[in-house]
Amino acid sequence: MQPKQNIVHLPVYQPGKPVDDVKRELGLTEVIKLASNENPFGCSEQAKAAMMEEIANASIYPDGASQKLAAAVAGHLGVERDQLIFGAGSDEVILMIARAYLVPGDETIMADETFPQYKHNSEIENARVIEVPLKDGKHDLEAMLAKVTPRTKIIWICNPNNPTGTIVTGEELDSFMKRVPASVLVVLDEAYCEYINAPEYPDSLAMLKEYRNLVLLRTFSKIYGLAALRVGYAIGHSDVIRSVNQVREPFNTTRMGQAAAAAAIADQAFVRSCRERNAEGLAYLCGEFDRMGLSYFPPYGNFVMVDVKLPSQQVFEALLRKGIIARARWTHYPHHIRITVGSREQNEKFIKALEEVLQAAAVLG
Helix, strand or coil, X not given: CCCCHHHCCCCCCCCCCCXXXXXXXXXXXXXXXXXXXXXXXXXXXXXXXXXXHHHHHCCCCCCCCCHHHHHHHHHHHCCCHHXXXXXXXXXXXXXXXXXXXXXXXXXXXXXXXXXCHHHHHHHHCCCEEEEEECECCECCHHHHHHCCCCCEEEEEEECCCCCCCCCCCHHHHHHHHHHXXXXXXXXXXXXXXXXXXXXXXXXXXXXXXXXXXXXXXXXXXXXXXXXHHCCEEEECCHHHHHHHHCCCCCCCCCHHHXXXXXXXXXXXXXXXXXXXXXXXXXXXXXXXXXXXXXXXXXXXXXXXXXXXCCCHHHHHHHHHHCCEECECCCCCCCCEEEEECCCHHHHXXXXXXXXXXXXXXXCCC
């Protein structure tokens, strides 16, 4: 039994270490997970109520077209229903876009380092992956543009970028889109966009009206707090969405996920609360890093990537023994860890643990 030769080298995605595993392995009673950019404040009460109501329909297949959810999202964003497609998290939407557009010999451009699923799914389709190094933790759009050839099919831009948390501004993106050939699909991944209240961040929905080759990715896993239900979506021009829909598996999102997501997007008061509390957490963490003399990339999402001045895996393991799960081992940032913004209590416990780890290693005075 031989698999496709172009996948044998692919790594298996490694999620953040589960809390229960850490408790069991290290004999801990309390563990704080700050590794997967989850919402520490949970989800909307309205979403919980929608989930409970939908349990009664567990024996019935979901609506494959997610029509009620599409109506709710379209109404909230001011787009048409045929501009939307839903998936099991934005991960599956990435998979569908790659499946719909990439064939062997195509080229696809992305940053290095960025969300790994762009590269993973492109390589599954046997496309040639062109990786462009980040510049000061940001997408180098000029260098990416210089890599465009007649074989280029898709350019992926993660905004804010995961893991660095930096953004491409609206002015930068508009200048880029003006020069990208109309035949090249630009996928703008905005998984964390609801956390951002900065004027320099792109108004991508407005840009969508001008650029037919632009597709936006969004998710209910982050600020909406529905990561376990796996609901993500893309917004694009109807002809692009139709092509992606042609490779979508039937019933790819669940009844419970659809119902919870529709209820969640209606509860914008919850979203505003999470945005404000996240901003407070970012300010606290960045202030503490400044006090400790640690540099970090300017954060725009719900996470910070900080230089801890030691091999990141060493710090990860030391934090783990103190009951803190961080994210480490970045190819081009060997001394950085990525930390999700938690609750105030979680943030304070993390800072205390990090300070103890670095003082024990004599990094801090």
